[in-house]
Structure formats: C-alpha cells, structure tokens
Amino acid sequence: GAVVSQHPSWVICKSGTSVKIECRSLDFQATTMFWYRQFPKQSLMLMATSNEGSKATYEQGVEKDKFLINHASLTLSTLTVTSAHPEDSSFYICSAREDAYQETQYFGPGTRLLVL
C-alpha cells in the first residue's frame, strides 16, 4: 500500500529557532501533499496544499511566512516552522496523493513539535 513517512517524529526546540519537518511518499509519486495541524483531542486542520513544482496554497488564517512549505520533488515536501514560539507547539501531519484524480490521501505518522 501507499506509505508516507515523516521526519522527525518528534522535536523539541527553543523559542525563536526554526524547525523543518519532512514528508516523503515512499512507494508512489505524490503530485500533491497536504499539511495539517492537530491540537489535542481535536480534528485535523488543513494548513496548506502543496503541489510539486509550484507554490503552496495556504488556508485562510495560516501565516505563509511562518510556515514555509516546499515541494521540490514528487516524493518530498517540507514544512519549516520559522521563529517558532510556544503557541506553535502542536502535532503536524502530512498526507500525500498521487494525482488530482486519486481521491484517497495517505497520511504520514505525524510530528510532535514542542517549543520551549
């Protein structure tokens, strides 16, 4: 089946530093990847949609300069949380889809971010 990995699985950083999270599709080429944020006991909130080779589309209320997304290849997308602050602490999940006509998204295992 379709496998998506994320790295790191958890990260602790100091306030003001930047953190990069990688999302990889391991056995398929993902033209589109999605980045979600999930707070404890809540649903997934879509942050942005990333298409390979083009700029990401951010959801309303998500700061583009804060959450930098790069989708440079068909198997890798990265989310960089710049100048992280404690309120950025959360669980970040990526998902990937092969192409626009494949309706199923496959999710990565998530990354726990704790900003001190």
Next chain:
Amino acid sequence: AQTVTQSQPEMSVQEAETVTLSCTYDTSESDYYLFWYKQPPSRQMILVIRQEAYKQQNATENRFSVNFQKAAKSFSLKISDSQLGDAAMYFCAYRSAYPNFGNEKLTFGTGTRLTIIP
C-alpha cells in the same frame, strides 16, 4: 462550503459487539467521496473505508461497512465483532469529486472516540 458533522463525541461498545458511528454532511455537489479514517493512540491516520457518491452500493471492508444515504446526506460506519484494536478516534471526511483548484482537500468531522470494553 461543505461541512461534516459527527454528533457523537464518544462511543463505547463491548468487545465482539457491533457499534455504529454517525456522520452527516452538507454539500450542494452531486458527486463526491466520503471516507472514514481511524486514528489510534499512535496518532497515525489510517483509512478505514471510502464511498463514492455515485455508487449506490454501500462499501464494505471486512468487519467495517457503511450505510450511505445520499438523500439524507448520512454516512454511518458500522463495526461488527468489535476488537480491542478498534479503539481509536474515528473521523468522517468529505472530498469533492471535482479536483479543481480548492476542491481537492478533505473536510473532516470533529471525530468520535470509540472505546472497546473487554
């Protein structure tokens, strides 16, 4: 905009029994996809089952089946012979069938936490 509603924040069921999780949605589209995802304590989202709106037949995957009522905009998940490993958060999700710009994202419900009682 589409919305997905899960009115049961928590459910519990005895092991080996059957449980049904509810999901309703609102859309003006005629063609779309519906999904149930499971999120166990590991927090890995796992696809349980999917339904294509243009198919009248309810989807089935082993012990998991859905009751898709298009006119009522209802999409419930039935878990038969519940097992301890079924304990998780279950999310219902909607996706348009038209992959135009902005329509490709999943819209999730708020989730139902399922507890299995041994």
